[in-house]
Amino acid sequence: xxxxxxxxxxxxxxxxxxxxxxxxxxxxxxxxxxxxxxxxxxxxxxxxxxxxxxxxxxxxxxxxxxxxxxxxxxxxxxxxxxxxxxxxxxxxxxxxxxxxxxxxxxxxxxxxxxxxxxxxxxxxxxxxxxxxxxxxxxxxxxxxxxxxxxxxxxxxxxxxxxxxxxxxxxxxxxxxxxxxxxxxxxxxxxxxxxxxxxxxxxxxxxxxxxxxxxxxxxxxxxxxxxxxxxxxxxxxxxxxxxxxxxxxxxxxxxxxxxxxxxxxxxxxxxxxxxxxxxxxxxxxxxxxxxxxxxxxxxxxxxxxxxxxxxxxxxxxxxxxxxxxxxxxxxxxxxx
Numbered sequence: 001x002x003x004x005x006x007x008x009x010x011x012x013x014x015x016x017x018x019x020x021x022x023x024x025x026x027x028x029x030x031x032x033x034x035x036x037x038x039x040x041x042x043x044x045x046x047x048x049x050x051x052x053x054x055x056x057x058x059x060x061x062x063x064x065x066x067x068x069x070x071x072x073x074x075x076x077x078x079x080x081x082x083x084x085x086x087x088x089x090x091x092x093x094x095x096x097x098x099x100x101x102x103x104x105x106x107x108x109x110x111x112x113x114x115x116x117x118x119x120x121x122x123x124x125x126x127x128x129x130x131x132x133x134x135x136x137x138x139x140x141x142x143x144x145x146x147x148x149x150x151x152x153x154x155x156x157x158x159x160x161x162x163x164x165x166x167x168x169x170x171x172x173x174x175x176x177x178x179x180x181x182x183x184x185x186x187x188x189x190x191x192x193x194x195x196x197x198x199x200x201x202x203x204x205x206x207x208x209x210x211x212x213x214x215x216x217x218x219x220x221x222x223x224x225x226x227x228x229x230x231x232x233x234x235x236x237x238x239x240x241x242x243x244x245x246x247x248x249x250x251x252x253x254x255x256x257x258x259x260x261x262x263x264x265x266x267x268x269x270x271x272x273x274x275x276x277x278x279x280x281x282x283x284x285x286x287x288x289x290x291x292x293x294x295x296x297x298x299x300x301x302x303x304x305x306x307x308x309x310x311x312x313x314x315x316x317x318x319x320x321x322x323x324x325x326x327x328x329x330x331x332x333x334x335x
Contacts, residue, residue, distance in 0.1 A: 049245065054071075054117065055071050063127040064127075071144075073107070078149075112164075121254070181292075187291050211256060215248060
């Protein structure tokens with residue numbers, strides 16, 4: 001009799017837990033579709049935010065009507081450098097150091113989608129391959145170079161832009177004359193979301209709400225500087241361009257959802273034969289200097305420059321030291 005009572009109580013607990021679990025699952029399945037996604041005010045087209053130095057070009061990309069890219073160009077003659085910014089930054093991150101590239105043949109810095117003033121594609125703007133996928137991002141680099149008639153160049157990449165530069169050198173070494181890797185995120189790239197989770201309709205529905213605090217994250221900006229007090233109003237304003245363009249939050253979510261799987265390039269570094277300059281801030285909290293030292297040791301033809309009192313974006317925080325390091329490396333290559 002006692003055993004039956006115990007079993008009965010256990011059965012009731014299991015039944016209550018089952019009902020609770022069903023309620024939770026129904027809640028998670030339905031409520032995201034009931035959450036209002038308010039429209040952001042004051043958003044404008046990219047060209048309304050363009051500066052006097054801005055240029056735009058349309059790059060053909062399969063499955064789209066073409067993608068409008070924003071870029072900055074400096075120096076005379078054929079650009080010898082293509083500059084690639086990091087996550088949540090844009091082409092203006094190179095403003096303070098463009099002089100060193102202008103003096104050595106010129107450069108172009110472009111906004112990789114969905115950042116800066118390049119086009120914000122939403123899911124109805126393409127068919128087939130996702131233009132925000134890692135593979136598409138690599139294709140777009142070469143298509144952009146084709147569009148500007150740049151057969152080959154030294155690629156300069158900061159953070160995630162450094163990883164893209166390495167992938168380009170591995171994919172088409174004949175188009176990469178050298179690499180300048182600035183606090184490059186090569187090892188253990190962060191997985192921002194599970195690919196299965198990102199594909200759920202409920203998560204896609206809430207995507208813009210997930211993207212908004214990431215795109216406008218002041219703490220993330222501060223973490224890129226060794227001394228956040230060095231972040232000037234101009235830096236904040238130029239970075240904020242990312243969040244002033246129409247559909248920026250929708251596009252950023254598409255980018256985040258597509259970036260769940262990153263190619264493994266760390267095991268292929270020995271295949272890169274081009275000359276490389278590895279630059280690192282000695283106080284980088286995102287990509288520690290030990291990672292840059294490891295990168296330098298695993299590249300066959302590399303030199304390491306560690307800049308004192310600098311964080312993740314030395315081209316912004318320590319522009320004079322950055323220019324000196326790049327100029328010295330370039331001078332050594334010309335000797």
